[in-house]
Amino acid sequence: MEQWKKTSCVLCAQNCGFEVKVENNRIIKVRGDKENPRSQGYICRKGLNIANFQHHDDRLTHPLKKTDRGFVPISWDQAFKEIGEKLKEIVDRHGPRAFAINGFGSMWCHFEAAFGRALLEGLGSKYFYNPQAQELTGFYWGAGKMLGRQNRPPIPDEHSADMLLAAGWNGMVSHQAPRAPIFLKEFAKNPDKLLVVIDPRLSETARTANIHIALRPGTDALLVRAMIALIIQEGWEDTKYIKAHTRGFEKIRCQFENFDVRGALAVCEVEYPAIYELCRELSRRKWCVHFDLGVMMNRHSTLATWLYLLLAAVCGRLCVSGGNVIPGCVHPLGEHSKEDHRNTWRTLATDFPAIMGYYPPNVLPEEILSEHPQRIRALINSSSNPLRSYADTAAFEKAFERLDLLVTVEVAMTETAEMSDFVLPGRTAYECYDTTFFALNYPEVYFQMRQPVITPHPDTLENGEIFIGIAEHAGVMPKIPDWLYRAAEKGLDEYAAALGAFAVKTLTPVSIMPLVLGKTLGPQLGSVNLAALWGHLFSAPRGFRKHTAGAGYPMPSVLETLKMPGKLSTAFSGVFKYINPGALAALAPQAAHAKILYEAAMTHPQGMWIGKVDPDRNMAQVRTSGKKIQLFEPRMSEWLKEITPELEKDALELKPEFPLVLNAGRHKPENANNIMRNPAWNEGRRTCTLAINPFDAKRLGLADKEIARVVTEAGSEELEVEVTEDVRQGQVLIPHGFGLKYKGKVHGINVNRLSQKQNRDRIAGTPLHRFVPCRVEKVGR
Numbered sequence: 001m002e003q004w005k006k007t008s009c010v011l012c013a014q015n016c017g018f019e020v021k022v023e024n025n026r027i028i029k030v031r032g033d034k035e036n037p038r039s040q041g042y043i044c045r046k047g048l049n050i051a052n053f054q055h056h057d058d059r060l061t062h063p064l065k066k067t068d069r070g071f072v073p074i075s076w077d078q079a080f081k082e083i084g085e086k087l088k089e090i091v092d093r094h095g096p097r098a099f100a101i102n103g104f105g106s107m108w109c110h111f112e113a114a115f116g117r118a119l120l121e122g123l124g125s126k127y128f129y130n131p132q133a134q135e136l137t138g139f140y141w142g143a144g145k146m147l148g149r150q151n152r153p154p155i156p157d158e159h160s161a162d163m164l165l166a167a168g169w170n171g172m173v174s175h176q177a178p179r180a181p182i183f184l185k186e187f188a189k190n191p192d193k194l195l196v197v198i199d200p201r202l203s204e205t206a207r208t209a210n211i212h213i214a215l216r217p218g219t220d221a222l223l224v225r226a227m228i229a230l231i232i233q234e235g236w237e238d239t240k241y242i243k244a245h246t247r248g249f250e251k252i253r254c255q256f257e258n259f260d261v262r263g264a265l266a267v268c269e270v271e272y273p274a275i276y277e278l279c280r281e282l283s284r285r286k287w288c289v290h291f292d293l294g295v296m297m298n299r300h301s302t303l304a305t306w307l308y309l310l311l312a313a314v315c316g317r318l319c320v321s322g323g324n325v326i327p328g329c330v331h332p333l334g335e336h337s338k339e340d341h342r343n344t345w346r347t348l349a350t351d352f353p354a355i356m357g358y359y360p361p362n363v364l365p366e367e368i369l370s371e372h373p374q375r376i377r378a379l380i381n382s383s384s385n386p387l388r389s390y391a392d393t394a395a396f397e398k399a400f401e402r403l404d405l406l407v408t409v410e411v412a413m414t415e416t417a418e419m420s421d422f423v424l425p426g427r428t429a430y431e432c433y434d435t436t437f438f439a440l441n442y443p444e445v446y447f448q449m450r451q452p453v454i455t456p457h458p459d460t461l462e463n464g465e466i467f468i469g470i471a472e473h474a475g476v477m478p479k480i481p482d483w484l485y486r487a488a489e490k491g492l493d494e495y496a497a498a499l500g501a502f503a504v505k506t507l508t509p510v511s512i513m514p515l516v517l518g519k520t521l522g523p524q525l526g527s528v529n530l531a532a533l534w535g536h537l538f539s540a541p542r543g544f545r546k547h548t549a550g551a552g553y554p555m556p557s558v559l560e561t562l563k564m565p566g567k568l569s570t571a572f573s574g575v576f577k578y579i580n581p582g583a584l585a586a587l588a589p590q591a592a593h594a595k596i597l598y599e600a601a602m603t604h605p606q607g608m609w610i611g612k613v614d615p616d617r618n619m620a621q622v623r624t625s626g627k628k629i630q631l632f633e634p635r636m637s638e639w640l641k642e643i644t645p646e647l648e649k650d651a652l653e654l655k656p657e658f659p660l661v662l663n664a665g666r667h668k669p670e671n672a673n674n675i676m677r678n679p680a681w682n683e684g685r686r687t688c689t690l691a692i693n694p695f696d697a698k699r700l701g702l703a704d705k706e707i708a709r710v711v712t713e714a715g716s717e718e719l720e721v722e723v724t725e726d727v728r729q730g731q732v733l734i735p736h737g738f739g740l741k742y743k744g745k746v747h748g749i750n751v752n753r754l755s756q757k758q759n760r761d762r763i764a765g766t767p768l769h770r771f772v773p774c775r776v777e778k779v780g781r
């Protein structure tokens with residue numbers, strides 16, 4: 001009988017469950033897993049080609065050190081010692097701000113972040129640069145202001161909605177929701193529902209939609225301001241909801257009630273009657289909004305996403321069924337960073353605060369190239385390829401040349417790895433236990449602990465182990481008593497009690513604890529990631545524990561805990577000298593609950609519902625003072641002053657030398673960021689093209705399939721022309737994720753050579769990839 005193993009796709013944040021057939025330690029077949037409760041058997045062509053990610057010729061299998069002779073293999077011991085000692089030396093001499101980490105989780109292996117951040121914080125630094133701050137942090141910031149928590153941003157509850165607003169989201173290709181193509185088609189076909197797409201181009205999703213609003217590129221903020229204004233001017237706002245659940249409406253009303261809606265819509269190049277009808281529907285229907293990178297990587301990014309949330313609030317659609325809701329989660333993707341708090345560092349050269357605990361990678365070159373005495377000099381880059389995935393490649397190349405130490409933890413020899421002093425081979429998602437915290441859901445809470453399906457190369461390590469090894473030589477690892485190791489050998493009950501005692505006795509900071517868990521429990525469980533999973537469940541917040549009851553995993557009471565088989569109560573009694581009975585009462589049920597959840601995760605390799613939030617009490621998740629949705633935000637009000645028809649008309653005027661707008665990040669079925677490095681999976685397909693409207697192509701004398709040159713302020717690239725009606729006049733598109741070197745040869749162009757890092761959001765620092773002024777020239781080939 002054929003042996004299929006359960007796992008999931010790691011090529012996008014949906015993490016569709018799939019099964020793989022493995023022969024001779026190679027994936028030879030893939031199929032969707034119908035038992036995965038979230039994706040239910042759905043899989044796209046990217047997932048079906050996952051073997052190209054796992055098995056290819058540029059895989060890394062040994063730690064490498066750069067020398068005059070190029071890269072040479074070294075032992076792990078040598079790598080850990082040299083990197084750890086060099087890091088310590090840099091921090092000792094220049095201070096902790098000289099050390100930063102970039103990346104984590106691009107392969108949807110999220111446990112490495114626990115270990116990597118422990119190393120970072122153990123050395124006293126807070127500079128964690130993360131790819132989410134390339135796209136999402138402006139939205140997180142706005143959600144934090146409006147709802148009180150950056151790390152619990154609202155998601156669309158589309159399954160309970162009868163109208164879905166897809167803004168800058170091409171869900172048919174860039175999924176961002178479970179089974180998105182199937183769901184979107186069904187939604188649009190349902191006569192009781194309405195799918196509305198707001199997007200400059202006739203994307204695959206716009207073609208599927210009931211209504212397509214083809215706004216002028218870069219006018220999202222102006223359009224949404226006009227929509228809110230129209231609703232308020234017509235008296236269509238939900239007054240009952242506003243009164244009951246929000247604060248600040250009277251303060252913002254004045255910014256909309258006399259606003260020139262018709263003037264604004266003329267600048268947006270959309271028809272007044274269409275927007276009037278749309279707003280009427282918004283005021284009557286049960287709707288939610290799904291905005292994506294077309295908004296978040298566009299002009300006025302943070303403001304535009306905040307305005308979409310404001311639109312939802314004015315229509316009574318935030319934190320209600322079928323609206324935009326705060327989901328439950330196993331672990332939030334980051335923390336709530338209070339920007340004015342003394343513990344929240346700002347970047348030294350560019351003055352950006354952390355949002356969700358993340359700093360924007362877009363400013364890294366300036367932070368490295370600055371003359372500040374504490375500038376960044378050492379960077380560990382893990383599961384990330386800044387030289388292909390971040391804006392302004394030339395700036396990154398220059399900055400990385402200046403570093404005293406660049407370490408890359410990766411599975412393949414990427415462009416960034418090639419520039420590094422040390423390259424350390426991690427394990428792929430199919431070679432180790434790991435998970436993602438991206439796969440949000442509502443009202444159920446989803447979790448899948450992937451299990452290894454491929455035996456790893458013996459000289460590779462889990463990324464967490466790599467960080468532990470470096471931490472030991474950087475002087476970060478605390479002294480661990482022998483009895484903690486012994487307790488780990490005896491099982492989770494004994495270990496829970498001993499770990500509690502260790503924490504109380506040594507006052508080891510929580511941020512360092514993953515290193516302790518990995519070192520002591522990791523060997524017993526056979527994986528540092530499993531140790532992190534257990535530790536995570538053991539220390540999970542009350543909110544998550546409450547939600548687990550909805551999925552059939554309630555937290556046991558103290559009494560129930562004491563009656564449980566096993567040695568939990570005995571184990572805890574043994575540490576009374578360190579923990580008082582009150583703490584015991586709190587910790588023992590936590591430990592019992594962690595074990596129940598851990599075992600459930602391990603017996604559901606296909607993924608599981610691990611919790612369920614109460615959909616009737618979503619408003620209770622708001623964490624602002626007074627627990628009301630905050631509609632007034634001074635920085636947004638200030639910014640709104642720029643969003644008028646007159647000012648925007650002038651601001652949108654393009655310079656004569658760059659008369660077109662480049663969308664530098666087209667999503668296609670053929671791109672997967674830059675982790676599918678072997679181009680074989682796209683053989684015979686048109687991949688890295690310049691999509692252009694027939695009118696513009698004719699004007700420039702360009703024919704389909706000929707080569708054209710695209711020029712921006714940052715640089716120029718030549719690529720194949722694709723003439724298509726899907727693109728709006730005045731706009732051109734190039735996909736991201738190409739220009740990758742495989743077996744020494746470059747495939748396609750790297751669109752990030754065309755974008756400038758300074759073209760970024762003023763609050764979040766996110767690059768505005770979807771609005772890059774450019775010109776297109778005929779090359780004559």
Ligand code: SF4
Nearest residue numbers: 009012015016044047
């Ligand atoms: S939708 Fe995303 S996670 Fe699912 S198979 Fe496609 S690339 Fe993989």
